[in-house]
Amino acid sequence: MDFAFYWIDLAGVAIFAVSGTLLAFRKKMDGFGVIVLASVTAIGGGTIRDLILGLPVFWTHDQTYFYSILMAACITIIWLRYRSYIPMTTLLVADAVGIAFFAAMGAQKTLMAGFPPFIAVIMGTISACFGGMLRDVLARDVPLVLKGELYATTCIVGAACYTLLVAIDPLLALAVGMTATLTLRLLAIRFRWSLPVFSDSQDNV
Amino acid sequence: MDFAFYWIDLAGVAIFAVSGTLLAFRKKMDGFGVIVLASVTAIGGGTIRDLILGLPVFWTHDQTYFYSILMAACITIIWLRYRSYIPMTTLLVADAVGIAFFAAMGAQKTLMAGFPPFIAVIMGTISACFGGMLRDVLARDVPLVLKGELYATTCIVGAACYTLLVAIDPLLALAVGMTATLTLRLLAIRFRWSLPVFSDSQDNV
Amino acid sequence: MDFAFYWIDLAGVAIFAVSGTLLAFRKKMDGFGVIVLASVTAIGGGTIRDLILGLPVFWTHDQTYFYSILMAACITIIWLRYRSYIPMTTLLVADAVGIAFFAAMGAQKTLMAGFPPFIAVIMGTISACFGGMLRDVLARDVPLVLKGELYATTCIVGAACYTLLVAIDPLLALAVGMTATLTLRLLAIRFRWSLPVFSDSQDNV
Numbered sequence A, B, C: 001m002d003f004a005f006y007w008i009d010l011a012g013v014a015i016f017a018v019s020g021t022l023l024a025f026r027k028k029m030d031g032f033g034v035i036v037l038a039s040v041t042a043i044g045g046g047t048i049r050d051l052i053l054g055l056p057v058f059w060t061h062d063q064t065y066f067y068s069i070l071m072a073a074c075i076t077i078i079w080l081r082y083r084s085y086i087p088m089t090t091l092l093v094a095d096a097v098g099i100a101f102f103a104a105m106g107a108q109k110t111l112m113a114g115f116p117p118f119i120a121v122i123m124g125t126i127s128a129c130f131g132g133m134l135r136d137v138l139a140r141d142v143p144l145v146l147k148g149e150l151y152a153t154t155c156i157v158g159a160a161c162y163t164l165l166v167a168i169d170p171l172l173a174l175a176v177g178m179t180a181t182l183t184l185r186l187l188a189i190r191f192r193w194s195l196p197v198f199s200d201s202q203d204n205v
Helices: A002-026 A032-053 A064-081 A088-112 A117-138 A151-165 A170-191 B002-026 B032-053 B064-081 B088-112 B117-138 B151-165 B170-191 C002-026 C032-053 C064-081 C088-112 C117-138 C151-165 C170-191
Strands: none
Touching: A002 A032, A002 A064, A002 A088, A002 A117, A002 A170, A032 A064, A032 A088, A032 A117, A032 B032, A032 C032, A032 C151, A088 A117, A088 A151, A088 A170, A117 A151, A117 B117, A117 C117, A151 A170, A151 B032, B002 B032, B002 B064, B002 B088, B002 B117, B002 B170, B032 B064, B032 B088, B032 B117, B032 C032, B088 B117, B088 B151, B088 B170, B117 B151, B117 C117, B151 B170, B151 C032, C002 C032, C002 C064, C002 C088, C002 C117, C002 C170, C032 C064, C032 C088, C032 C117, C088 C117, C088 C151, C088 C170, C117 C151, C151 C170
């Protein structure tokens, strides 16, 4: 059980590391800037989650997460050497898979630490969104999370699905939560969905 | 006593949420970007204060803060629907009221946790300034706190007033501290006061 | 022993405060914006290190660090009054001395708290890089750490030297670690070294 969660967590870290490396490539960063951006993206959200919950930060006693980041960054770099062009869509999809992982995992860790379900949904969203937010702030992009297309909303839906279903079966809850976030986010990117709160003032941007 | 502080804290959170929502409107963000920016502004400073002091983060066991943010953001959005224009001054004033609340409350919480008065003044300033700083960094504005007009100075004065007077009467200290910050900041905005440290080099900006 | 470390720590804080003040000067900030930027640069990296390690944040029980920041900022400001021009190189060198201090000190504090050597190297790098990263994000520069010239690499080398040699003699380890970071970084600035990972795509920036 915990074993499955551990591997899913590692996979989420690796995918966010890929997303950080891809942005570093688009921004023409070199050398270690890539590793820094990959690491911040991959473990930033989880670090903030653990700090706020008062838990030991997950990577301080386990080096495996860094090997995972290094491997993901190196494979991405080598792959980019043989393909000179990387489309924006690839970055968005890598990011979507990453947030799907982390929204459910963040909710799971919060519930296991004994916090109420409402906080679990919020912490799942923070785990999922803040790594990418740090990545975008450091690379001087407008954070994806603020640009609409249901970004934060999909994380909230995924974390809420997990929190609702976890009493029945944790692995089922994880599968449904991740699928919900990923499907919604990919559909939102594909069809350019957005919440219409300020839509009429957006016409004259 | 604690009851009064609790409501003042909630009011401060709501006012900062309004200030985050107003900036999101000016930046033409849509949907959940608004909620994210409102939340970061409203609870960012207090979260950093609690993390640094090693206290449990104030909103992890109390959902009321989030209801307060959601209500403030919704009311602001509905109000903006009926007024297409929002002057910069409104944003500055909402921000000024927010920092007045948080500078005094931050000093109060630090003293109650047993830290020395000097640290209480600094933590009051951090509580007040960092929420708005995160807001401005995420929205890619130059942080207000770095643009002068006595921003951080007013927080330091308010937190210092509270720290000096708290031995006499906590509610009096709170009232004086908040009034000091608010008055100074509004006067500074009105008359464009600034500390003249680098003023001669500002002529040729 | 601890006494020596304490003074070295204070010196590192003061040097980073100078680097923050210099950037504030270049960006034509006035008054307290300078103090905020100097403080964030000087204690930001160490604060994040202590939060992640779950230690009490180093400056919350010792006001000396703030006197050190204030003194460093004031001396820098007074010095700048008599020299209207400040070359970019001075900023880079002040920054290089700061990261040399903090990379070794961060590794030392992590090892003393009982964490494994691998984490000590990472925390040394974080201590050294994150203060400057926060400084650059707040001042809206591209963070130095992401711009190459071996920035993060030099911190890793310095922290690794300290971690390897500390079993022999802590002060020797500190001297070698700091010298390694400083020498590498100054050479990298002088000769514009960089890791060649994405170099071929940099031709058409």
